Amino acid sequence: MRITGELRNRTDDIWRTILNHPFPASLCRGDLPVEKFTRYLLQDYGYLLGALQNFCLLASRTDNENILLDLVALIGEEAEGEISDYQNFIAQLGFTLDDARTVEPFATRRKYLDFLLTVSAERPFAEGLTATLPCFWSYLEIAEYYREELMKAPDSPFRRWMEAYLGEEYHALVDRLRRLVEIASDGHPFEPLLEVFREASLWELRYWDEAWEETR
Template sequence: MATEKLRAWADPIWQEIFRHPFVVEVYRGSLPMDKFRYYLLQDYNYLVNFTKALSLAAARAPSVELMKTALELAYGTVTGEMANYEALLREAGLTLKDAEGAEPNFVNVSYMSYLLSVCSLEGFYQCMAALLPCFWSYAEIAQRHRDALERNPVPLYRRWASVYLTPEYNALVEKLRALLDSSGAPPEALWPYFRQASIYELKFWQAAYEGH
């Protein structure tokens, strides 16, 4: 399967993500709250642009069915996930106005510019290969750190992370993987996009940890 190969090739990058201090500390409950607040503000901005990228992908879909899939993902992100983020912001002592007014950091701008560019100029499956690491890596992070999460003393961190362990979220990841696997696209053609997005995922965690 194409996605199995992509995941195997990206494993050195993903292993760095799994052991990144932000990831480890947020799942253990030892991450300073100011770092998590900064992450929430940045990630909210990311989700806004991620939705735009999915909408662009829909316009490049080779079939009506695939167009519907991309639009459903965009709708789910802008309604479900962003609504969840609004609740998380409130619990963290932040407002939607704070999130909308937050300046995206350099990595955030670079990552979003990359996704928007791919989804505007490349093919549908290349776009989906670039979007998949975000969905998939969060699911694997949650699985890797499940035991730590069970002992996590911070309710906000537990609530945030538990979303990525739900059957619904993991079914979404599997749906995206199946979409790419059924495309017939050789993994070599998808790899540059999957790799670059994986690198950006790692850099996003680092920028959140450093606060800039």
């Protein structure tokens, strides 16, 4: 996938920092305290709901029937898959969805979602869709990067949570989103795509930064 591959290559400095960030590293090693993981999980549930709203906005903006159908299917799969997993883990940890809905959002979470919604509403469709990719793709890369450590880590809620990102279904979801970006971006100027991809990647890094600071 030429366009998305080039976007990833041109932002490797940011992605390397994400991959070596202390929060996902600690999470995958299994030495992140459960209460800190719980705080992050409750926070991230709200982010995922916002991300789904952003996908719905994007779906309303495309004139390409095939992209529309694929995007709507992806929204449904994400709601049934990752969102459902989050709900199950929240319950296993002894919390409710009301706890997740009412948690005070990170400043980074608010600003990240504002960025995504603004790009989706005000810029070309291809750029809005491209901005969604770092979130989903980076979790796949994190899981792959720490695969060996993850397999050696003691059984825990966050080990089971991270293992989901190594599954075939999640790989397929990321590949599907990358293909949609490739189709939507065909013939579109590359530099604006790189701009939003880089900014979204930076928001991913800032999100990890705030999660780490909040849990230290």
